[in-house]
Amino acid sequence: MSQHLLELSAAQAVAAIRAGELDAAELFELYRSRAAADPLNAFTWVAEDAAVAAPAGAPLAGVPAAVKDLFCTEGVPSQSGSRILEGYRPPYTATVVAKLAKAGAPLLAKTNQDEFAMGSSNENSAYGPVLNPWDRARVPGGSSGGSAAAVAAGLAPWALGTDTGGSIRQPAAFCGIVGLKPTYGACSRYGMIAFASSLDQAGPLTRDVTDAALLLRHMVGRDQNDSTSLELPEEIRLPSRGDLKGVRLGVPQELTGTAGGIDPGVLASFEAALAQAQALGASVEPCTLPHAPHALSAYYIIAPAEASANLARFDGVRYGLRVAGDSDLDTMYSRTRAQGFGAEVKRRIMLGTYALSSGYYDAYYGTAQRVRTRISQDFQSAFAEVDFIVTPTAPTTAFELGAKSHDPLAMYLNDVCTVPMSLAGIPAISIPCGLSDGLPVGLQLAGPAFSENALLDAAYALEQALAFDGRSAWAGGGAPA
Amino acid sequence: MGGGRGASVNAEVQYEPVIGLEIHVQLKTRTKMFCGCELSFGDPPNTHTCPRCLGLAGTLPVVNAQAVHYGIMIGLALGSQIAPRSQFHRKNYFYPDLPKGYQISQYDVPLCSGGQLGEVRIHRVHLEEDAAKLVHLGASGRIHGAQRSAVDFNRGGTPLAEIVTEPDLRSAEAAREWLSLLRTTLRAIGVSDVNMEEGSLRCDANVSVRPVGSSELGTKTELKNMNSFRFLAQGIRAEVERQSELLRAGQPVLQETLHFDPSSGRLTPLRSKEEAHDYRYFPEPDLVPLEATPEMIEAARAQLPELPSARAQRFAGALGLPAERARDLAFRSELADFFEAALAATPNGEPVALANWMQTLVERLEDGADPAGSLVSPAAFAQLVAMVSEKAISREAGREVLDMLVAQGGDPAAIVEREGLGAISADDGGLGDVVAAALASDPDAAEQVRAGNMKAMGPLVGYVMRETKGRADGAEINRLIRQQLGI
Numbered sequence: 011m012s013q014h015l016l017e018l019s020a021a022q023a024v025a026a027i028r029a030g031e032l033d034a035a036e037l038f039e040l041y042r043s044r045a046a047a048d049p050l051n052a053f054t055w056v057a058e059d060a061a062v063a064a065p066a067g068a069p070l071a072g073v074p075a076a077v078k079d080l081f082c083t084e085g086v087p088s089q090s091g092s093r094i095l096e097g098y099r100p101p102y103t104a105t106v107v108a109k110l111a112k113a114g115a116p117l118l119a120k121t122n123q124d125e126f127a128m129g130s131s132n133e134n135s136a137y138g139p140v141l142n143p144w145d146r147a148r149v150p151g152g153s154s155g156g157s158a159a160a161v162a163a164g165l166a167p168w169a170l171g172t173d174t175g176g177s178i179r180q181p182a183a184f185c186g187i188v189g190l191k192p193t194y195g196a197c198s199r200y201g202m203i204a205f206a207s208s209l210d211q212a213g214p215l216t217r218d219v220t221d222a223a224l225l226l227r228h229m230v231g232r233d234q235n236d237s238t239s240l241e242l243p244e245e246i247r248l249p250s251r252g253d254l255k256g257v258r259l260g261v262p263q264e265l266t267g268t269a270g271g272i273d274p275g276v277l278a279s280f281e282a283a284l285a286q287a288q289a290l291g292a293s294v295e296p297c298t299l300p301h302a303p304h305a306l307s308a309y310y311i312i313a314p315a316e317a318s319a320n321l322a323r324f325d326g327v328r329y330g331l332r333v334a335g336d337s338d339l340d341t342m343y344s345r346t347r348a349q350g351f352g353a354e355v356k357r358r359i360m361l362g363t364y365a366l367s368s369g370y371y372d373a374y375y376g377t378a379q380r381v382r383t384r385i386s387q388d389f390q391s392a393f394a395e396v397d398f399i400v401t402p403t404a405p406t407t408a409f410e411l412g413a414k415s416h417d418p419l420a421m422y423l424n425d426v427c428t429v430p431m432s433l434a435g436i437p438a439i440s441i442p443c444g445l446s447d448g449l450p451v452g453l454q455l456a457g458p459a460f461s462e463n464a465l466l467d468a469a470y471a472l473e474q475a476l477a478f479d480g481r482s483a484w485a486g487g488g489a490p491a
Numbered sequence: 492m493g494g495g496r497g498a499s500v501n502a503e504v505q506y507e508p509v510i511g512l513e514i515h516v517q518l519k520t521r522t523k524m525f526c527g528c529e530l531s532f533g534d535p536p537n538t539h540t541c542p543r544c545l546g547l548a549g550t551l552p553v554v555n556a557q558a559v560h561y562g563i564m565i566g567l568a569l570g571s572q573i574a575p576r577s578q579f580h581r582k583n584y585f586y587p588d589l590p591k592g593y594q595i596s597q598y599d600v601p602l603c604s605g606g607q608l609g610e611v612r613i614h615r616v617h618l619e620e621d622a623a624k625l626v627h628l629g630a631s632g633r634i635h636g637a638q639r640s641a642v643d644f645n646r647g648g649t650p651l652a653e654i655v656t657e658p659d660l661r662s663a664e665a666a667r668e669w670l671s672l673l674r675t676t677l678r679a680i681g682v683s684d685v686n687m688e689e690g691s692l693r694c695d696a697n698v699s700v701r702p703v704g705s706s707e708l709g710t711k712t713e714l715k716n717m718n719s720f721r722f723l724a725q726g727i728r729a730e731v732e733r734q735s736e737l738l739r740a741g742q743p744v745l746q747e748t749l750h751f752d753p754s755s756g757r758l759t760p761l762r763s764k765e766e767a768h769d770y771r772y773f774p775e776p777d778l779v780p781l782e783a784t785p786e787m788i789e790a791a792r793a794q795l796p797e798l799p800s801a802r803a804q805r806f807a808g809a810l811g812l813p814a815e816r817a818r819d820l821a822f823r824s825e826l827a828d829f830f831e832a833a834l835a836a837t838p839n840g841e842p843v844a845l846a847n848w849m850q851t852l853v854e855r856l857e858d859g860a861d862p863a864g865s866l867v868s869p870a871a872f873a874q875l876v877a878m879v880s881e882k883a884i885s886r887e888a889g890r891e892v893l894d895m896l897v898a899q900g901g902d903p904a905a906i907v908e909r910e911g912l913g914a915i916s917a918d919d920g921g922l923g924d925v926v927a928a929a930l931a932s933d934p935d936a937a938e939q940v941r942a943g944n945m946k947a948m949g950p951l952v953g954y955v956m957r958e959t960k961g962r963a964d965g966a967e968i969n970r971l972i973r974q975q976l977g978i
Binding site for chain 1: 542548549550551552553554583590593642771773776777778
């Protein structure tokens with residue numbers, strides 16, 4: 011019975027519950043018990059009790075969601091993967107989580123993540139690394155690694171993540187699932203423990219494109235608590251497109267060549283998927299994003315700069331960890347932050363503080379903002395010629411635990427294909443497009459701002475043609491072999 | 492780089508102060524700058540807080556529209572340009588009264604730029620949030636050496652307007668007077684309580700000195716913690732003196748921030764230029780740029796009352812008051828309001844006489860008191876002034892009646908009646924007899940007056956005043972003396 015339930019996608023489970031063929035409580039308990047076993051260290055908290063029944067007629071029918079730890083959830087630990095927030099239970103719930111609960115997707119669990127969403131492997135969590143269900147010796151990607159691993163392993167029907175420079179798309183690619191970063195402003199950031207405010211966006215991590223559309227539909231919308239949030243021009247629709255006739259796909263040379271560090275196996279899988287797209291009627295043409303090669307440099311100025319301020323509030327005065335100094339304020343600050351933050355977080359706070367320093371501001375932060383503007387303009391020019399940009403989501407497949415954790419620059423290069431879209435604030439989706447040496451490869455589709463419906467439709471058509479089967483990862487979510 | 496010029500010792504050089512002010516004004520909105528907590532003063536600690544103003548993880552600021560409205564009103568009242576798009580920035584530093592580790596303020600594009608109030612040019616006006624309040628337990632009263640420190644977040648997040656002047660002030664007294672004009676203006680437009688003792692008006696001063704005649708600026712210091720008008724003047728005077736002495740002795744002035752100690756009147760260094768914070772300003776990514784639309788600006792303009800400087804001009808122009816008297820009244824809007832109410836209460840009110848009597852009234856009230864809070868009603872005050880003008884009572888009797896009004900209130904006519912203070916005139920016969928008696932009592936004086944020495948009039952008038960207990964009108968006495976002496 012439970013194997014049968016596991017076969018249902020989240021959207022299928024919603025339909026079954028609404029049709030009276032499935033009991034929401036039974037589904038919740040199936041996933042709750044699978045999550046509680048947590049063979050991948052994907053969770054930092056799992057519900058102990060049955061969920062409060064979803065309101066009658068609620069569109070998501072009680073199919074529960076796993077939520078990245080950095081979303082504040084009232085009374086439930088929300089630690090953003092950091093020691094400095096160990097045991098912190100906020101007095102309020104993030105807008106997106108509250109919206110999902112209202113729509114009938116209750117909280118199943120909180121998922122492990124890189125500390126303050128800083129990382130591409132989930133090895134930066136203060137609560138231990140998450141394992142990839144395809145190969146437990148490998149990382150699940152990051153920073154939403156717990157969410158990606160949980161969905162891929164069948165430990166959660168669907169999950170929420172956040173994406174700052176690729177933190178939804180890259181782990182989705184590494185785990186063989188779908189991950190969508192919406193247009194900046196589409197989802198409220200209220201209650202998301204911030205990494206880089208001008209880049210952070212919530213989004214779904216799901217088994218398929220239809221699930222992503224359904225979950226996103228209930229996440230988006232203007233929120234008066236977030237001045238940067240926006241109303242989408244139209245409701246998110248469930249995708250139905252069967253072909254790609256007339257769709258122009260642009261392949262940016264800057265992000266797709268082996269010279270750019272793309273692994274040959276990944277490239278082969280990507281090119282096979284492009285051939286499928288052409289078979290569906292799409293045209294595939296080269297395009298150019300001239301400033302994309304500078305995107306990582308700009309990103310690693312802007313994101314740490316914002317983070318250096320966003321993380322200043324963790325000072326030991328009001329909540330979270332406090333390591334008392336000898337009745338001396340500065341000592342208390344430095345001891346608290348020295349013990350509370352991990353190495354990568356400290357590195358980025360220092361980078362950001364330096365970049366904003368008097369005398370360096372214009373050379374670093376100012377230049378980075380100018381590059382960011384150029385990158386946005388590059389995309390605008392490209393979208394005058396093509397409907398979507400396609401790239402591999404990440405240059406490699408999931409790498410082994412520890413392989414890059416002592417080489418920050420190598421780690422940062424994981425985001426080379428995803429960071430430009432984050433800087434431009436445009437939506438992008440990663441779908442699994444095949445395997446390379448038995449590990450999933452992700453394909454990224456990016457469209458203009460607010461093109462989510464068209465993007466989901468195109469991704470759906472391609473998904474149907476590619477017919478990727480991720481079920482072999484469910485075994486990875488079972489008891490350790 | 493003026494500090495180095497102190498190298499030559501010259502005790503003869505006269506130095507001129509150059510002073511600019513930075514004023515923080517708490518806005519009288521219902522709620523805080525970036526959250527929905529109500530403002531409070533004196534409520535139990537930490538009873539007006541929420542996740543936002545406590546800086547809890549994940550919270551985001553939302554701009555208070557009323558604060559923006561008040562900010563625009565201030566800008567218009569000061570003749571500033573209102574920026575169609577201004578920007579909030581983060582000002583980063585660690586302190587327990589700053590829950591986010593940064594203050595949301597404005598930096599390179601403030602809401603209001605330029606302008607002028609009185610003789611002083613305005614540099615800028617911007618919006619920001621107030622810090623929380625720290626309470627230090629222990630003898631020092633400051634964080635260093637405190638046994639414990641507690642934070643009250645009720646004040647944290649209160650909307651502030653920071654007003655920065657150009658360095659146009661040239662003395663401590665001028666600074667004090669100008670701040671008083673600013674306070675009056677802000678009180679008149681209703682955006683703040685502007686109370687220095689309660690901290691809703693705070694003023695820092697940037698002070699430098701330069702040789703008289705020089706047009707270059709010397710090295711400035713920043714003076715903080717002068718929390719009354721008197722302390723402001725005292726602090727600036729002390730600093731001007733200190734800097735002048737340094738330069739005369741050939742010592743440079745160091746750029747530093749100084750803390751004024753009200754109990755000793757002394758200035759102590761808070762931090763030097765080298766220790767100054769690097770605030771690492773950058774645009775606040777949690778807020779979109781602040782758009783002040785033409786409609787918002789017009790709505791603010793429509794709410795502006797007549798401003799004190801315009802009122803002073805009207806008092807001097809249309810009402811014919813001497814300029815200084817007009818300013819004295821208009822720059823304290825409570826006096827101007829009382830004055831105008833009194834003027835309206837008398838059909839043929841004489842503005843100059845009323846204004847002169849306002850001065851007398853102010854002298855009889857407690858320093859700085861609002862006459863509207865006294866027992867004297869504007870109508871009774873107007874009636875009293877009219878009785879003096881119409882010579883129904885003498886000026887001296889009028890002062891007595893005013894004293895009684897201040898002490899007990901009441902109706903001036905009834906007081907005059909009760910106290911028998913009505914003027915005696917020639918018509919009822921009595922005053923002529925007293926004058927005759929005066930001439931008889933001092934024939935010498937009478938003779939001198941007759942001979943043209945009008946100084947001799949004094950003793951004669953004094954005699955009449957004594958005899959009539961001040962009820963006689965001086966001019967009338969004068970007229971009767973001349974009449975009886977035939978001159």
